[in-house]
Amino acid sequence: MALETRQAQAVCIPAVHLHMTTATMQVSQKDFEKAQEQLKLLKKDPGNETKLKLYALFKQATEGPCNSPKPGMLDFVKKAKWDAWNSLGNLSQDNARQKYTELVSSLISAESAGQTKDASPEESRHGGYETIIVTTKNNITKIMFNRPERKNAINHQMYREIIKALHEAGKDDSTIAVITGNGEYYTSGNDLNNFANVKPNEMEKMAKDGAVLLKEFVSSFIDFPKPLIAVVNGPAIGISVTLLGLCDIVYASDRATFHTPFSQLGQSPEGCSSYLFPKIMGLAKANEMLLFNKKLTAAQACAWGLVTEVFPDGTFQKEVWERLKAYASLPKNSLAVSKQLLRSMEKEKLHAVNSKECEVLKERWLSDECLNAIVSFFQRKSKL
């Protein structure tokens, strides 16, 4: 099907707009006209978003800033076109011509390289992070633990960076946020080096500061305003498991395992799991996990209600991201208010549980039981 016809079907761009009508500078005029001809040769539909961009740039290039009255709310197609054109503000006609030409040229090159990807927007990477990778694409902000050589263990810097990333993702244009791991592990939980190299007279400070950081970290999950999805790509340990109760959906590879070895480490539950796990799986099962270190397979975690769905590892990424892309195209504000409704009755309670758990842990970190467990980890006596 010719591109023009497809454009007309999707956003009803009159074919006449694909042709140059006004006088512009000679060189740009030539390039601009050439771009319009090239556009007709595209074999693959570039998608509505790109077509709207092309439409808006064309209008801006040929007529200048948007000058027509805003269509009514229910005239969806006209409104989408008007919004796209109006969003260009006072962009000059020269610049619009230039951008139009560049956009067409990028579509042509992508197609000839066999990489059109249906003109889905490029993944943009957020700067300022070292221990995680934060990207946005298809209305999804992805926060990825990125210390694969340490099994994605969460050190102090990573706790702080995740707090910041969640804060930013809560405010950005994305519809949903995803948390996942890079490499073989989802994450091995708290980096036990967080407790290493602490001088005896600094132990209390270490415990106090740790409790403050942990409380803020867990709070950023409790308060996260949009749907938050955990994509558990591999084994998950400790705090990364408990936080799943604060995520709205949990997808797991069948290679993932779920382990909360708190008593083995002389510690106690966090991430609001002391409250949420009994609610999710019942007290008897929560006891096996949180008191007696029972490690669950993905299938067990799903049967116990901690995981939403398990996928074969071979197709995990493909199936999950396809599904998330569809979810992220749902109306953003509706999803956000619905999530908040589902969670709002519990919020105050969750903050109280978080405070209590951090208080208890602060004491635990100073206990001989905990210190011995950490020493023995570093002596390589106690691999989990």
Ligand SMILES: CCCCC/C=C/CC(=O)SCCNC(=O)CCNC(=O)[C@H](O)C(C)(C)COP(=O)(O)OP(=O)(O)OC[C@H]1O[C@@H](n2cnc3c(N)ncnc32)[C@H](O)[C@@H]1OP(=O)(O)O
């Ligand atoms: C602000 C503070 C908040 C605190 C909140 C509290 C949270 C509680 C928890 O999260 S409890 C869970 C803590 N996690 C663990 O106890 C896991 C410890 N790690 C292991 O048992 C193993 O490393 C393993 C089972 C995850 C993987 O074993 P494997 O043999 O496959 O691989 P290695 O052990 O050789 O791992 C490669 C290197 O990575 C280091 N590493 C992995 N995980 C951690 C970790 N959690 N803490 C510190 N270091 C970790 C491991 O030591 C290896 O390092 P090396 O190459 O230098 O030997």
